[in-house]
Amino acid sequence: MSANATDCKMVNIYLYTRYERFWHWLQSALIMILLVTGFETNGIYTLLGFKAAAEIHNFVGITWLIAFAFFVFWVFTTGEWRQYIPTTKKMLLVVRYYVYGIFRGEPHPVPKRREAKHNPLQRLVYLSLAAFLLPIQMLSGLLYWSYNSWGEWGLGWLSLPVVAGVHLAGGFAILSFLIVHIYMITTGHSLGAHTRAMICGWEEVEERESVEEWEIKPRGRSTPGEA
Amino acid sequence: MSIQSNEARCTSCHIGYGWKDKNFDFKDASKVDCLVCHEQTGTYKKFPAGAGNPVKEPTLFPGDGITYLPPEWNKVAQSVGRPTRDNCGVCHFYGGGGDMVKHGDLDSSMHKPNKALDVHMAVDGRNFDCTRCHTTNSHQVAGRIYSTPAATARTTLAQDDLTPRITCESCHTATPHKPGVKANDHTDKVSCQSCHIPEFARALPTKMRWDWSTAGKMKDGKPYKEKGPLGTPVYDTQKGNFVWEKNVRPAYFWYNGTIDAVSLKDPIDPTKPVALNWPVGSPQDPNARIAPFKIHTGKQPYDTVHKTMLVPHLFGPPDSDAYWRKYDWQLALASGMQKAGLPYSGQFDFVETSYVYPTTHMVAPKEKSVSCNECHSRENGRMAGIKGVYLPGRDGNRVIEVLGWAAVLGSLAGVLLHALGRAVSRRRKEG
Incomplete structure (x- = not known):
C-alpha cells in the first residue's frame, strides 16, 4: 500500500486465537442484529414489524449477555486483559500518524505484535468499549427488558424513559464506533490485511524492532503456549 | 337528553316498572318486572311507551309501526326459567330507544x-x-x-x-x-x-x-x-x-x-x-x-x-x-x-x-x-392519546435521536474524508 511499508520485510504473525476470532465475529453479528432491531423497536423505522423486532432484540440481547460473560472469563484467565491497559506513551505519535503520516505513506509508529496487539489509541478505545460502553448498554438493556420486575426488585424508583434514553444513546455510540471501526480495518498494509487477520488469525506486519519493553504483555502462568 | 318528563318511554326498560307520575318510588324493589327477565316464550312484549307494561288489547305503536299484542299470560308465566341472552338483550341490545x-x-x-x-x-x-x-x-x-x-x-x-x-x-x-x-x-x-x-x-x-x-x-x-x-x-x-x-x-x-x-x-x-x-x-x-x-x-x-x-x-x-x-x-x-x-x-x-x-x-x-x-408505533397508533406511560416504538427521545444521528453522520463523513485523503495522496505518489 505505501511505498515505505513495502520496502520493509514482512513477517506473518499469529495475532488472534481461535476463540478470539470466534468471539469477535459472534459479537459483531449480535451487535448488528441488535442495532437493526433496536432502532426499529425505538420506532425510527419499520422493517420486521414491532413484535418481531422486539422479540429478536430481546433474545439476541440476552444471548450477547451470556456470551459476554465467557469473554470476560477468557480475558481474565488468559491475561489478555493486559492488552487493554491504557497508556499515553506514543499516543500522540499514533494520532499524528492517522491525521498526517498515513497520507504520506509513513509506517505505523506502533506495529502489531503478538504481545502488543493494540496500539495506544486502540487500547483506549477498546477499554472504553469493553469496560464502559458495552456494559452500560447491557445493563440498561437488561433493566429495560426486566421493566415489569422493577417493583419486586426494589427498583421502582427507576424511570423507564431515562433507561430507554441511555440505551438509545448507547446504540448510537456503538453505531458510530462501528462505522469508524469498519473504516479503520482498511488501514493495514493492504486494504484487507486486518480483516484477513481476524478471519484466519495471521497478519502480515513489518518486521521491526520497535516494540518496547513496556508494550509487551508480561508472560504469566495463565498464558501457556506462547513461546 | 335525559329522563325527566319522558319517563313513560324510558321506563319501558329503565327502573320504573309501572311508572305513573313523579311520586313513583324508584327504590321499591317490588316494582321490578319478573317476567321480562325470566319468561322463555319470547312473546312477552312491552309497549315501547307504556312504562314497562304490556298492552291489554292490540295496540299500534306509531314509532315503529308495530301492533303490540297482549301476552298469553298462562304460557308466559309457566315458561319462567334462567335468563337467556334474549331476556337480557330485549333491553340491553336496544338501549337508547332502538x-x-x-x-x-x-x-x-x-x-x-x-x-x-x-x-x-x-x-x-x-x-x-x-x-x-x-x-x-x-x-x-x-x-x-x-x-x-x-x-x-x-x-x-x-x-x-x-x-x-x-x-x-x-x-x-x-x-x-x-x-x-x-x-x-x-x-x-x-x-x-x-x-x-x-x-x-x-x-x-x-x-x-x-x-x-x-x-x-x-x-x-x-x-x-x-x-x-x-x-x-x-x-x-x-x-x-x-x-x-x-x-x-x-x-x-x-x-x-x-x-x-x-x-x-x-x-x-x-x-x-x-x-x-x-x-x-x-x-x-x-x-x-x-x-x-x-x-x-x-x-x-x-x-x-x-x-x-x-x-x-x-x-x-x-x-x-x-x-x-x-x-x-x-x-x-x-x-x-x-x-x-x-x-x-x-x-x-x-x-x-x-x-x-x-x-x-x-x-x-x-x-x-x-x-x-x-400501539407501538409513531404514526396513528391506538395509544396516540394515552399519556403517562413510556411506550417503546411510540415514544423515543428526539434530543438523543438528533444528537445520535449527528454522531453517526459525523463519523461517516469523517471516515469518507479520510478515505478520500488517502486515495488522493496515493494517486499523487503513484503519478
Whole structure:
C-alpha cells in the first residue's frame, strides 16, 4: 500500500486465537442484529414489524449477555486483559500518524505484535468499549427488558424513559464506533490485511524492532503456549 | 337528553316498572318486572311507551309501526326459567330507544353471535348466556354501574371459586398467555379488552353521532325519516341527524372501572365540546388500566345563560308541549326543565357533546387481536392519546435521536474524508 511499508520485510504473525476470532465475529453479528432491531423497536423505522423486532432484540440481547460473560472469563484467565491497559506513551505519535503520516505513506509508529496487539489509541478505545460502553448498554438493556420486575426488585424508583434514553444513546455510540471501526480495518498494509487477520488469525506486519519493553504483555502462568 | 318528563318511554326498560307520575318510588324493589327477565316464550312484549307494561288489547305503536299484542299470560308465566341472552338483550341490545344505538358492543347481532363476533357467546362455540359472567347473588347481578366498578379486587376462580365471574381475569387470571409471552406483562396497565376487541360493531353498524340541532325539518309539512348507505336512518324529524359506523376502532382511556358524568346542575363550558361523561383513572392509579371505549358525539341543547345542559320534554300526549308533538324546542325545553324542577333562562343553543361507552363484549378470536405495532408505533397508533406511560416504538427521545444521528453522520463523513485523503495522496505518489 505505501511505498515505505513495502520496502520493509514482512513477517506473518499469529495475532488472534481461535476463540478470539470466534468471539469477535459472534459479537459483531449480535451487535448488528441488535442495532437493526433496536432502532426499529425505538420506532425510527419499520422493517420486521414491532413484535418481531422486539422479540429478536430481546433474545439476541440476552444471548450477547451470556456470551459476554465467557469473554470476560477468557480475558481474565488468559491475561489478555493486559492488552487493554491504557497508556499515553506514543499516543500522540499514533494520532499524528492517522491525521498526517498515513497520507504520506509513513509506517505505523506502533506495529502489531503478538504481545502488543493494540496500539495506544486502540487500547483506549477498546477499554472504553469493553469496560464502559458495552456494559452500560447491557445493563440498561437488561433493566429495560426486566421493566415489569422493577417493583419486586426494589427498583421502582427507576424511570423507564431515562433507561430507554441511555440505551438509545448507547446504540448510537456503538453505531458510530462501528462505522469508524469498519473504516479503520482498511488501514493495514493492504486494504484487507486486518480483516484477513481476524478471519484466519495471521497478519502480515513489518518486521521491526520497535516494540518496547513496556508494550509487551508480561508472560504469566495463565498464558501457556506462547513461546 | 335525559329522563325527566319522558319517563313513560324510558321506563319501558329503565327502573320504573309501572311508572305513573313523579311520586313513583324508584327504590321499591317490588316494582321490578319478573317476567321480562325470566319468561322463555319470547312473546312477552312491552309497549315501547307504556312504562314497562304490556298492552291489554292490540295496540299500534306509531314509532315503529308495530301492533303490540297482549301476552298469553298462562304460557308466559309457566315458561319462567334462567335468563337467556334474549331476556337480557330485549333491553340491553336496544338501549337508547332502538337497536345499535347506545352500545357498540351490544346489539341484536348478539342474540345469536358466531365465533368471529364473540368467542364466549358464540352459538357455534361456548354459547355462553349473559349470566355466565354476570353472576348473581340474591338477584344482585354482577356488573358495572357508572359510579361503581364491576370489581375492585382482581380475584380469580383459582383463588376463590365463589368469586363473581364478571372480569376477564375471573376465569383467565392476570397471566392468561403462555409463559414468557410479553402480553402477560401488559395486564398491569392494559385491559384484556384493549387488545381482544380490535373493533366494535363488527356485525351491525352502531350510532356514533346524534345531532339534535337539525331536528324539526318537515317534508310536505310532515315529519319524515331518511335512510343512509348502511340501511340505518340518517335523518329523523323527531331526532335530527345520525352518523352510523361499522367495524369501529375504539378510543382508549385510563379507566379504573368508574365513569363520572355531568349532571343537569353542573356548569359546562360551551366554548368547547362538552364531555357529558368520562372514564375515571390515571396512569398513577393502581386500579386503572387502559381500556377501549365507544365515543358517541352529539349536539344537544344547553342554557346559554345558566351554562347548564337542558332537558327537553320529548314524549307526551298530543296536546302537550312535547317536542315530538309540536316540534318547538323552546316549548319542549321549558316544559322539560319545569318537570325536572330545574331553572331555565329561556335562552338556549346547541353544544357539541361526547359520551363514552365502555367496550367489553364482542371479544374476537385470538387471531384477530390487536397486533403489537398498532400501539407501538409513531404514526396513528391506538395509544396516540394515552399519556403517562413510556411506550417503546411510540415514544423515543428526539434530543438523543438528533444528537445520535449527528454522531453517526459525523463519523461517516469523517471516515469518507479520510478515505478520500488517502486515495488522493496515493494517486499523487503513484503519478
